[in-house]
Amino acid sequence: MRRLPSSGDWKPVGRPQPASSYPGHKPGSDDHSLKFSGPPERGGEEEVMAISGIDELTPREREVLELLKKRLTNEEITTELVISLRTAETHVANVLQKLGYKDRHELWRDIVS
Template identity: 45%
Template sequence: MTPRVFVVDDHAMVRTGVRAELGTDVTMVGEAADVPTAIEGIRATRPDVVLLDVHLPGGDGRAVLETLRAELPEVKWLALSVSDAAEDVIAVIRAGARGYVTKTISGPDLLDAVRRVADGDVVFSPRLAGFVLDAFAAGTPVAPEPEEEATDPGLDLLSAREREVMQLLARGYTYREIGSRLFISVKTVESHASNVLRKLQLSNRNELTRWAATNRLL
């Protein structure tokens, strides 16, 4: 199903660029440049995904999210910002966003991120995943310290290539980025990713990231 998308950004050129990059692969249901207009527009359109800038006139993106999250639990939130500051990333994720990507992202990768968030996955630009993992570890009771080597028996089921793909997936890289780094096709990455989740008995990338962090594989 084509995701229904609402864009919140105070720069008209950014909104125009996002519409152009996503094209007909999504249904653009609205846009807004400030907090009050965003809240009103999202309430009216109830999109599948909101692309949300972190810094807005009259408040910040988190204010939009916190106002509407309980009221519209079906809406997914993906931060799209020029900022890669840890405090911005952590604040918007704690408020309920399902991901955070920077405006350096390519059009195809942005479309992939929107689709994945719409499907219930979590998405981060690669270097930002560590911020979230650090915050999660600092604010959440942790299991007893694992031994130096990972102890989950599922790890032994992975081939060397599957381990490479697993680590990059857990760190937030897209299939396209993994393929470029490992010099393999996107379809091959998808196949490895499916095998990794099946062998580890995990359902999605969010679970994989937590599993990898627990086993000191990031």
């Protein structure tokens, strides 16, 4: 079961914080390259794919992108991030638009190739 953040985990509303200040941020993850696991028939080796527009994503949209890469549905994203379905749909639409994809299938095609 997913733990809800305690009141000490929340940041005050105001100026955006750098990604490194968010809980769960991994140092070195700001290199703006996305790592995708290869298909099983290729042995699952790591591939690196640079996507233009990734600098425009908010930290939350980057979380959504990571879940999209795992091929999660909007409903699964709502469960994972504890957000409403409408919020998940908005985040997904924003991610795809900022990265220049018309739908998640186009993103997945780039991941596989």
